[in-house]
Amino acid sequence: MKKILLINDNDTYIWCLQKYLQRRGYPVETASTLKEARTVIQEEMPLVICCALDLPDGSGMGFLDEVRATDKELPFILVSCHDKEDYEQEAKQRGATLCMDKMKGMLLQDMLVEYACRQLSGEKAPTFHTLLFVHAEDTSAGVLRAAMQQKGFDLILTPSIGEAKRRIFEDKEIELILCDVDLPDGTAMELFHALRRVAGMSQMKNPPVRLLLFFILTENSDLATEYEYRHEGVNDYITAPVNIPELIRRVLFFVE
Structure with a gap:
């Protein structure tokens, strides 16, 4: 089974998210930098990508462009503590599937499970x-x-x-x-x-x-x-x- 890719440099945050997804039966790959994330997708495109907007070696927005250059449909969720009004419009124009408040952990968990489930079943992702x-x-x-x-x-x-x-x-x-x-x-x-x-x-x-x-x-x-x-x-x-x-x-x- 393809994996859900979580990209975030906050170890505690990503660990909690990873454990929840694994308990639901989804394999997970994690990366704390864009360099690590690029290595992951070179080996195999993931099921869903959840990426922080700000990372130590670059922007999640730039990584979104890289992913969209090869895959236009892969669910790509950008998460940040910034006000969504500051970046959501640009992110959607560049192909983001969803932009979410990083602090809404339970809602983010549900979204990842929902998109992963629909990817596996071949269903079109819903408009939320x-x-x-x-x-x-x-x-x-x-x-x-x-x-x-x-x-x-x-x-x-x-x-x-x-x-x-x-x-x-x-x-x-x-x-x-x-x-x-x-x-x-x-x-x-x-x-x-x-x-x-x-x-x-x-x-x-x-x-x-x-x-x-x-x-x-x-x-x-x-x-x-x-x-x-x-x-x-x-x-x-x-x-x-x-x-x-x-x-x-x-x-x-x-x-x-």
């Missing part, structure tokens, strides 16, 4: 959308996250309104919020109205704070309740148990 799921119950949230991951959706899980607010303002990749109706520190509508107030107060800013798409998830299928939420401005209302294909169809209606 990032959703924030504010959930009241860990187990069902994990199940939903795994199911959506297979369909090309990243679900960031947060167990409270307080944590959700922090993630929303820090993570510019979030496109839509899926929120359980009742949470340990409040309700979905309290979060929705808080975000609406912040967005309304920031319209004079450049750029203004976005009012993200907002879905409510509940076991209550009462039409009057659904009408009330929609009247308040909520984009959609999902009843449990969640039908994954239906949820995806409704999400894509708004984000695409």
Whole structure:
């Protein structure tokens, strides 16, 4: 089996990532410099490449050019602690498959497994959308996250309104919020109205704070309740148990 190639000069970071992938059954090759990485790909092109933007002997962007000169389709993920707005547009133009925040370790692990799996099965890599799921119950949230991951959706899980607010303002990749109706520190509508107030107060800013798409998830299928939420401005209302294909169809209606 071809290997996943990890290129990073942080020994601890790359060791943790390598061990996770190996436990999932994927062989891994590591390199701490571009020189070492070139030696690896000369012997055999890897299954997926995950490369740091900054390395001791050069830039991951330059290595991306070298790889694309011989292989236009190989999944190539660039990781960095820099703001993606500083380099993502150029990286995508030069052929990067994905640009990711280096500190989002769990999400990066999932992306590597997803791309490796699709490479082995011959499937086309998906276009990923990032959703924030504010959930009241860990187990069902994990199940939903795994199911959506297979369909090309990243679900960031947060167990409270307080944590959700922090993630929303820090993570510019979030496109839509899926929120359980009742949470340990409040309700979905309290979060929705808080975000609406912040967005309304920031319209004079450049750029203004976005009012993200907002879905409510509940076991209550009462039409009057659904009408009330929609009247308040909520984009959609999902009843449990969640039908994954239906949820995806409704999400894509708004984000695409």
